[in-house]
Amino acid sequence: MMRDFGIDLFDRWTAMWNGDLALADQIMAPEFTLRYAQPGATVYDDIHHPRALATQIATSRESIPGLRFAPQGDAVIEMDDARTGFVARPYGAQFTGAGGAPVAVSGTDILRTTNGVITEVWSVSGGLGGRSFY
Template identity: 25%
Template sequence: MDNASTSTSTMSPAREAATNLVSQWMALWNGDYAIAEKIISEHNRVHAAMLDGGDGSAVGGVSGMVGFVTQGRSLASDLTFSVEVGPIVEGDYVVVRWVATGHYEGGMPGAGAPAGTAVTFHGTDILRVADAQIVEYWLNGDTLDLMTQLQVGAP
């Protein structure tokens, strides 16, 4: 029997749905704001350590997420997010490890890095999904690594 015909497998419906959602999630983070209404619930809650010291609870719904993504991209408009690991699917949860690369454009208070500095940083997103939309989002981004590259607080 031919090995190729015996080793083919199909993705489970849950894995296929998660992979599709993560592709759209990455598209949102890569600047495709039109996708937001399709994948973000109006009741979405964000859990994240924010640069202003907040916990992310002020970011809610579709418009809040679009604003959050826009703010995240404001330091590097060429920022490109891609999946490193995942999606990992467990019940209603989807986990993805990502990497972001781009070039700093300036404007971060206290940053010593010149505009044009290449940046790369990583993070992990946990998404809780209901009715094919993200209803809860936990962000764990390596902000220390990014701030170090931007020389924030450096003498």
């Protein structure tokens, strides 16, 4: 049961990054911490509220044509009955790069949850030669 919840939460996290911005208010805690370990993503370090996150995701998506995230591989879930714990899963991202060439990047997100909402995120991706897709 907690495994299903964790997978669903990660799927909703991914859908939020794919443009379903209303999910920010549903899956994110009223105050949270983001930790992105890739070039260009430091703008997320100072975001701690769902609406601000949704706004930044929208801004990022506008500047990156065709950006699409997808979960990959198996999720690792450690969560108690109060839906407090961790969900970790690899993901892939694709978008249209310079000159129209498709670009693919992979990474891993780790979501810390408290009572069923995301309170902290660690995200690491392959990077794009100093440019971030965030």
